[in-house]
Amino acid sequence: MFESAELGHKIKKSVYEQEVPPLREALLDAQLRLAESAAFPVIILVGGLDGAGRGATVNLLNEWMDPRHIQTHGMGEPSDEELDRPMMWRFWRALPPKGKIGVFLGSWYTWPILNRVNGRTKAADLEQSMERAKRLEKMLVDEGALIIKFWLHLSKKKQEKRFKELEKNPLTRWKVTDRDWKHFKAYDKFQEVHEHVIRHTSTAEAPWLIVEGEDAHYRNLTVGKVILKAIQERLEQEQVVPAKILAPPLMPAIDNLHxxxxxxxxxxxxxxxxxxxxxxxxxxxxxxxxxxxxxxxxxxxxxxxxxxxxxxxxxxxxxxxxxxxxxxxxxxxxxxxxxxxxxxxxxxxxxxxxxxxxxxxxxxxxxxxxxxxxxxxxxxxxxxxxxxxxxxxxxxxxxxxxxxxxxxxxxxxxxxxxxxxxxxxxxxxxxxxxxxxxxxxxxxxxxxxxxxxxxxxxxxxxxxxxxxxxxxxxxxxxxxxxxxxxxxxxxxxxxxxxxxxxxxxxxxxx
Amino acid sequence: MFESAELGHKIKKSVYEQEVPPLREALLDAQLRLAESAAFPVIILVGGLDGAGRGATVNLLNEWMDPRHIQTHGMGEPSDEELDRPMMWRFWRALPPKGKIGVFLGSWYTWPILNRVNGRTKAADLEQSMERAKRLEKMLVDEGALIIKFWLHLSKKKQEKRFKELEKNPLTRWKVTDRDWKHFKAYDKFQEVHEHVIRHTSTAEAPWLIVEGEDAHYRNLTVGKVILKAIQERLEQEQVVPAKILAPPLMPAIDNLHxxxxxxxxxxxxxxxxxxxxxxxxxxxxxxxxxxxxxxxxxxxxxxxxxxxxxxxxxxxxxxxxxxxxxxxxxxxxxxxxxxxxxxxxxxxxxxxxxxxxxxxxxxxxxxxxxxxxxxxxxxxxxxxxxxxxxxxxxxxxxxxxxxxxxxxxxxxxxxxxxxxxxxxxxxxxxxxxxxxxxxxxxxxxxxxxxxxxxxxxxxxxxxxxxxxxxxxxxxxxxxxxxxxxxxxxxxxxxxxxxxxxxxxxxxxx
Known part of the structure; x- marks a missing residue:
C-alpha cells in the first residue's frame, strides 16, 4: 500500500521554483471561484507519520491560499466542552460551510489509530470507529462536500534519518520529542494499523492519497496540484443531480390501518x-x-x-x-x-x-x-x-x-x-x-x-x-x-x- | 421499529379474493417484461420470525410467478462444498442473473443473528457481519440489482398463539419443533438483536420492509404489491446513468517516477x-x-x-x-x-x-x-x-x-x-x-x-x-x-x- 510512497520522489529546486508561481495563482483563482459560487465545501484531511511534514503542509496551504476562505483545525486533545459531547461533535462544529475550505490536521482517524496502537482499544473498537468515519464521510459527500484525504508517509529508515537530522540542528531540535521516538520504536505496529485503516476507509467517494513526505518540494507540489485539480474538476461539473432512488417503495397501506x-x-x-x-x-x-x-x-x-x-x-x-x-x-x-x-x-x-x-x-x-x-x-x-x-x-x-x-x-x-x-x-x-x-x-x-x-x-x-x-x-x-x-x-x-x-x-x- | 407490524393488520377474505387475480396477472406481466429486457436482477430476501409465514410466502411467490424466471434458495446448514469456501460464496453462486428473480429464504443475516443470540459470537462479530452484508448489498445495487428485503414479524403473544394453534391440529403439529419453542423462550433476546440488525442494515438503497405475519391475506397482498411496484418502477426508470465521480483525482505523477x-x-x-x-x-x-x-x-x-x-x-x-x-x-x-x-x-x-x-x-x-x-x-x-x-x-x-x-x-x-x-x-x-x-x-x-x-x-x-x-x-x-x-x-x-x-x-x- 505504501510502495509508491517509498520510491524517493524528488523535485529539483529549479523546477519547483518555476512551477510554484503559476500553481499558486491557479489555486487562488479556483478558491475565489469556489467562494463566489458557494457551491460546495472542501474538507482536507492531513494525516500521516510524524516527521513526514504534516504541519509544514498545513502551513504551506495557509500561505498559498486566501486566508479569508480557508480555515485550519489542529485536532489535538479534546477540550472540556468537547469531552461533554459525542466524539464527532468537535469535527461537526468545525466543518467548513459551502464555498470554504477546511483543513484538518488530525482527524476522526487520529485517536482511534493511536488508541489501537497503544492497546487501549480492541480491534473491534477500531472497526467501529472506521465505520463511523465512513458513514460521516458518505453523508458529507451525499450533502455535496469534496473530501480530500492526504496521508503523508515516510519509510522507517527515512523517518529515523529525519529525526536525527532535526536533532542535530539546534534550531530544530525541539521538534523531536520523546513521544516521536516512542512512536518510531512502534513503527511496524503503526504501519500495520495504518494500512488497515487506509485500506478500509479508501472509498470511491473519499479515497486516501498517499504522499511521500521526505522531499518538501515533491510533497508541496503534489498536495497543491491535487487540491487544484479536484476543485477545478468539481467546479466544472454541472450541478450534481441526485441519483434516482433504486430502492423498493416503503410499506404500502393496503388495509388502511396504521x-x-x-x-x-x-x-x-x-x-x-x-x-x-x-x-x-x-x-x-x-x-x-x-x-x-x-x-x-x-x-x-x-x-x-x-x-x-x-x-x-x-x-x-x-x-x-x-x-x-x-x-x-x-x-x-x-x-x-x-x-x-x-x-x-x-x-x-x-x-x-x-x-x-x-x-x-x-x-x-x-x-x-x-x-x-x-x-x-x-x-x-x-x-x-x-x-x-x-x-x-x-x-x-x-x-x-x-x-x-x-x-x-x-x-x-x-x-x-x-x-x-x-x-x-x-x-x-x-x-x-x-x-x-x-x-x-x-x-x-x-x-x-x-x-x-x-x-x-x-x-x-x-x-x-x-x-x-x-x-x-x-x-x-x-x-x-x-x-x-x-x-x-x-x-x-x-x-x-x-x-x-x-x-x-x-x-x-x- | 416493529410497532406498525403489531397492529393486527387484516384483509377480509372477500377483498383478498377480489384483489388477487389482477395482482397475479400484473406480477406475471412485470416478470415477463423483466425477463425480456434482462435489465436487472431482483433479489428478494425473506427473513423474520418462526411462525410468521416465511415458508408460506416463498411458496406463494413460486405459485404466483412464472417458474422459468424465479428461483428459490433455502439457505439452511451449509454443505461441505460451501464450508470449504468463504462464508458469502454460497450466496454469490446463488445470485440471480439479470432478468431473473432470486428468492432467499434465509440470507446473509440468518447465521450472524442466530450465532449472536446463542452467544456463540460477540457483539463485534455481529457488527462485522453486518458491515460485510451492507458492502455486498451496496456492490450489488451499484451493479444494478434491485434488492427487496422482507422481514415477517409477529408479536410475542401472537407467536405463542400461532405455535399453539399449529400444535392443536394433528395435520400441522409437525411444523412446531422443540427448536421453535426454544427460540420463543428467547423472544426478547431475538428481538433485541433483530432490531439492531434491521436498524443498521436498512440502507437507502436496500431498506428492510417489516410485514406483520399473522394474517396470511394481508401478508400475501403486501408482499405481492411491494414486489410488483418495485419491479414496475424500476422498469419504467430510464437507464440508470452512473453518477459522476465526486472524488479527488488519484495521485498525479508529478516527478515522472513510479x-x-x-x-x-x-x-x-x-x-x-x-x-x-x-x-x-x-x-x-x-x-x-x-x-x-x-x-x-x-x-x-x-x-x-x-x-x-x-x-x-x-x-x-x-x-x-x-x-x-x-x-x-x-x-x-x-x-x-x-x-x-x-x-x-x-x-x-x-x-x-x-x-x-x-x-x-x-x-x-x-x-x-x-x-x-x-x-x-x-x-x-x-x-x-x-x-x-x-x-x-x-x-x-x-x-x-x-x-x-x-x-x-x-x-x-x-x-x-x-x-x-x-x-x-x-x-x-x-x-x-x-x-x-x-x-x-x-x-x-x-x-x-x-x-x-x-x-x-x-x-x-x-x-x-x-x-x-x-x-x-x-x-x-x-x-x-x-x-x-x-x-x-x-x-x-x-x-x-x-x-x-x-x-x-x-x-x-x-
Whole structure:
C-alpha cells in the first residue's frame, strides 16, 4: 500500500521554483471561484507519520491560499466542552460551510489509530470507529462536500534519518520529542494499523492519497496540484443531480390501518386530576435533574406533532420544572443562510447540550422526513438516506450518555380544525395560524404516511418514539411529563449501577 | 421499529379474493417484461420470525410467478462444498442473473443473528457481519440489482398463539419443533438483536420492509404489491446513468517516477543456474502441497502483466510441480453472456477452489482497474469503487484460509517489441499476437499509471502484490516459484501453530 510512497520522489529546486508561481495563482483563482459560487465545501484531511511534514503542509496551504476562505483545525486533545459531547461533535462544529475550505490536521482517524496502537482499544473498537468515519464521510459527500484525504508517509529508515537530522540542528531540535521516538520504536505496529485503516476507509467517494513526505518540494507540489485539480474538476461539473432512488417503495397501506389510527384519541384528564398530577411529575422531574449523577448525562427532548397539537404548551410544562440555567428550548424554523451552507444535521449538532443540561427541540431533524419529504424540498434519495443518518446521529448521542426522548403529539383532523378556528377568533392567538397551516392540512394523509414511516424506521430501542394522544391537552401534558421522568430515572439508575467506569467509556474512542 | 407490524393488520377474505387475480396477472406481466429486457436482477430476501409465514410466502411467490424466471434458495446448514469456501460464496453462486428473480429464504443475516443470540459470537462479530452484508448489498445495487428485503414479524403473544394453534391440529403439529419453542423462550433476546440488525442494515438503497405475519391475506397482498411496484418502477426508470465521480483525482505523477520504473529490469539467470533452481523450487512446491495441513487451506495465484510478459510459461512451471487432480488454471478472456448478466466479480467467485486445491488465474478481477479502466469499458465511478470491492473480496478469501498470491509480470517496452516481432516471425507463435496487442501497446503510459494505482490501492498485508522483473524469463520464473513457496510455507506454519482451532473460526460467522 505504501510502495509508491517509498520510491524517493524528488523535485529539483529549479523546477519547483518555476512551477510554484503559476500553481499558486491557479489555486487562488479556483478558491475565489469556489467562494463566489458557494457551491460546495472542501474538507482536507492531513494525516500521516510524524516527521513526514504534516504541519509544514498545513502551513504551506495557509500561505498559498486566501486566508479569508480557508480555515485550519489542529485536532489535538479534546477540550472540556468537547469531552461533554459525542466524539464527532468537535469535527461537526468545525466543518467548513459551502464555498470554504477546511483543513484538518488530525482527524476522526487520529485517536482511534493511536488508541489501537497503544492497546487501549480492541480491534473491534477500531472497526467501529472506521465505520463511523465512513458513514460521516458518505453523508458529507451525499450533502455535496469534496473530501480530500492526504496521508503523508515516510519509510522507517527515512523517518529515523529525519529525526536525527532535526536533532542535530539546534534550531530544530525541539521538534523531536520523546513521544516521536516512542512512536518510531512502534513503527511496524503503526504501519500495520495504518494500512488497515487506509485500506478500509479508501472509498470511491473519499479515497486516501498517499504522499511521500521526505522531499518538501515533491510533497508541496503534489498536495497543491491535487487540491487544484479536484476543485477545478468539481467546479466544472454541472450541478450534481441526485441519483434516482433504486430502492423498493416503503410499506404500502393496503388495509388502511396504521399506527396513528390505533391511538385512543378519547383519553382525557379532568382539570382537578391534572393539577394533582402536574404537581407530582413536575416535582419529580425537578428532583431527578438534581440527582448527583445527572451531571454525567444530558437530555434531548424532541417535540414533533400536527400543527396546533400543543407542543408549546407541553414544553412549558417541562421547563416550568427546570432550573433556567440548565435548559434550552430550540425552536426550529426554516434554516438560516449559515445553516443552509452546511449539511442538514449541522443546525442540530450545534445545539447539543453539555453534560448536566436539558435541550428541548420544538421541531427537529425529523423535518427532513416529514415536511421536506411531503413538500418535496429534498429528493427521495435524500430523505430515504436520512433515516439511517438520523439513527446514526442518535446512536452517537446515546453512546455518549445523551438521553434522547422523542414525542409525536397527535390530534385528529376535526380537533385541528376546531383549534385553527379558535385561534383565528382569539386575537392574541391569531398570529399562530397562517396560510401555510391551512395548506399543510390539505396534505393530511401524506403527512400521516410520513409519520408512520418515520416511527417505523427511527423508533429504536436506543431512542424510541412516544406517541401522545393530544386531543386533550391535560392528558397529553401529563403523559409527556411522566414519560420524561421515567426515561431519566432509567438512565440515572444505569449511571448509578455502572459506577465511575462510564466516564471512561466514551474516552476510549476519541 | 416493529410497532406498525403489531397492529393486527387484516384483509377480509372477500377483498383478498377480489384483489388477487389482477395482482397475479400484473406480477406475471412485470416478470415477463423483466425477463425480456434482462435489465436487472431482483433479489428478494425473506427473513423474520418462526411462525410468521416465511415458508408460506416463498411458496406463494413460486405459485404466483412464472417458474422459468424465479428461483428459490433455502439457505439452511451449509454443505461441505460451501464450508470449504468463504462464508458469502454460497450466496454469490446463488445470485440471480439479470432478468431473473432470486428468492432467499434465509440470507446473509440468518447465521450472524442466530450465532449472536446463542452467544456463540460477540457483539463485534455481529457488527462485522453486518458491515460485510451492507458492502455486498451496496456492490450489488451499484451493479444494478434491485434488492427487496422482507422481514415477517409477529408479536410475542401472537407467536405463542400461532405455535399453539399449529400444535392443536394433528395435520400441522409437525411444523412446531422443540427448536421453535426454544427460540420463543428467547423472544426478547431475538428481538433485541433483530432490531439492531434491521436498524443498521436498512440502507437507502436496500431498506428492510417489516410485514406483520399473522394474517396470511394481508401478508400475501403486501408482499405481492411491494414486489410488483418495485419491479414496475424500476422498469419504467430510464437507464440508470452512473453518477459522476465526486472524488479527488488519484495521485498525479508529478516527478515522472513510479513503481515500475524502480524495478531493476536487467536481472537475469543463466540457463544452468535456472535448471538447478527450477528443480529445487518445483520440488519444494510439490512437497509443500503434500503437507498434511495443506488440505485446510487453498491457494489462489493471480497472474497479471504486460502483453507477452510470459504469464503462460510461468504458470506452466508451477503446474509442472503439482498433482493434476488438485489444480486448475482459469484463463480470463472477455466475459460470456452468462457472466455479463452478473456482477463483475461473479465470474471469479465461481472458480474459487475447495480446500486443498490450487487455482491459478491467468488474468483476473484486476481487469476491472486495468483494461476496463484504460479502454473506458466501465465508468470512472465503477473502477474507483472496484479497489475497495476487490480488497473486500480478497479479505474474505484470506479470512477463510485461501492464500492469495498476486504477480505482476513487468517487461520493458523495448522487450515487448522484440517479443511481438519474434512471435510474428515464428509460425507456431503467431496466433498469440493480434491487432489488439498492438493497440494496447500504444497506450503503454496509461496502462503504467493504472498498474501503479492498482498496486498502491490493492497491495495489502493480507494479499500483497509481487512485482516480477520479467525481461529475463528464467529470472522471472524462479522469482515466482520461490515467492509462491515462501507464501505457502508461512501459511502452513500459521496453520500448524494455530492447531485445530482454525477450523472453527470461519464457522462462527456463518
Amino acid at each position: 399506527l396513528l389510527k390505533t391511538l385512543d384519541m378519547k383519553q382525557a384528564l379532568s382539570k382537578d386530576k391534572f393539577k394533582v398530577q402536574l404537581e407530582k411529575y413536575q416535582g419529580r422531574l425537578n428532583v431527578l435533574t438534581r440527582d448527583p449523577k445527572f451531571k454525567y448525562m444530558s437530555v434531548i427532548a424532541v417535540f414533533e406533532g400536527n400543527d396546533a397539537a400543543g407542543k408549546g404548551g407541553s414544553i412549558r410544562r417541562i421547563t416550568g420544572a427546570l432550573d433556567a440555567r440548565y435548559y434550552q428550548v430550540i425552536p426550529i424554523a426554516a434554516p438560516s443562510e449559515e445553516e443552509r451552507a452546511q449539511p442538514y444535521l449541522w443546525r442540530f449538532w450545534r445545539h447539543l447540550p453539555r453534560k448536566g443540561r436539558v435541550t428541548i427541540f420544538d421541531r427537529s431533524w425529523y423535518g427532513r422526513v416529514l415536511v421536506e419529504r411531503v413538500e418535496g424540498f429534498c429528493a427521495e434519495v435524500d430523505w430515504m438516506r436520512a433515516y439511517g443518518e438520523i439513527n446514526d446521529f442518535e446512536a452517537q448521542m446515546v453512546r455518549h450518555h445523551l438521553l434522547v426522548v422523542k414525542f409525536w403529539l397527535a390530534i385528529t383532523k376535526d380537533e385541528q380544525l376546531r383549534r385553527f378556528e379558535e385561534r383565528q377568533r382569539t386575537g392574541f392567538k391569531s398570529f399562530k395560524i397562517t396560510e401555510e397551516d391551512w395548506r399543510n392540512r390539505e396534505k393530511w394523509e401524506e403527512y400521516e404516511q410520513a409519520v408512520c414511516d418515520m416511527v417505523d424506521r427511527t423508533s429504536t430501542l436506543l431512542a424510541p418514539w412516544t406517541l401522545v394522544e393530544a386531543n386533550d391537552k391535560n392528558f397529553a401534558r401529563i403523559k409527556i411529563l411522566k414519560t420524561l421522568c421515567e426515561c431519566i430515572e432509567i438512565k440515572l439508575k444505569e449511571l448509578h449501577e455502572e459506577g465511575i467506569d462510564y466516564l471512561d467509556k466514551p474516552k476510549k474512542d476519541r | 513503481l515500475l520504473k524502480t524495478l531493476d529490469m536487467k536481472q537475469a539467470l543463466s540457463k544452468d543456474k535456472f535448471k538447478v533452481q527450477l528443480e529445487k523450487y518445483q520440488g519444494r512446491l510439490n512437497v509443500l502441497t503434500r503437507d498434511p495441513k495443506f488440505k485446510y487451506m487453498s491457494v489462489i495465484a493471480v497472474f497479471e502483466g504486460n502483453d507477452a510478459a510470459g504469464k503462460g510459461g510461468s504458470i506452466r512451471r508451477i503446474t509442472g510441480a503439482l498433482d493434476a487432480r488438485y489444480y486448475q488454471v482459469i484463463p480470463i478472456a472477455a466475459p460470456s453472456e452468462e457472466e455479463r448478466a452478473q456482477p463483475y466479480l461473479w465470474r471469479f467467485w465461481r472458480h474459487l477452489p475447495r480446500k486443498g486445491r490450487v487455482t491459478i488465474f491467468d488474468r483476473s478481477w484486476y481487469g476491472r482497474v486495468l483494461v476496463e479502466r484504460v479502454e473506458g469499458f466501465c465508468a470512472e465511478v465503477d473502477w474507483m469503487r472496484a479497489y475497495g470491492e476487490i480488497n473486500d473480496f480478497e479479505a474474505q478469501m484470506v479470512r477463510h484460509h485461501l492464500l492469495v498470491v498476486k504477480f505482476w509480470l513487468a517487461i520493458t517496452k523495448d522487450e515487448q517489441l522484440r517479443r511481438f516481432e519474434e512471435r510474428q516471425r515464428t509460425g507456431f507463435k503467431s496466433f498469440k499476437i493480434t491487432e489488439e496487442d498492438w493497440r494496447n501497446r500504444e497506450k503503454w503510459e496509461e496502462y503504467e499509471q493504472a498498474v501503479c494505482d492498482m498496486v498502491d490501492r490493492t497491495s495489502t498485508l493480507l494479499a500483497p502484490w509481487t512485482l516480477v522483473e520479467a525481461n529475463d524469463k528464467n529470472f522471472a520464473r524462479i522469482k515466482i516459484l520461490k515467492t509462491l513457496c515462501e507464501c505457502i510455507e508461512i501459511k502452513l506454519k500459521e496453520l500448524h501453530e494455530e492447531g485445530i482451532d482454525y477450523l472453527d473460526k470461519p464457522k462462527k460467522d456463518r
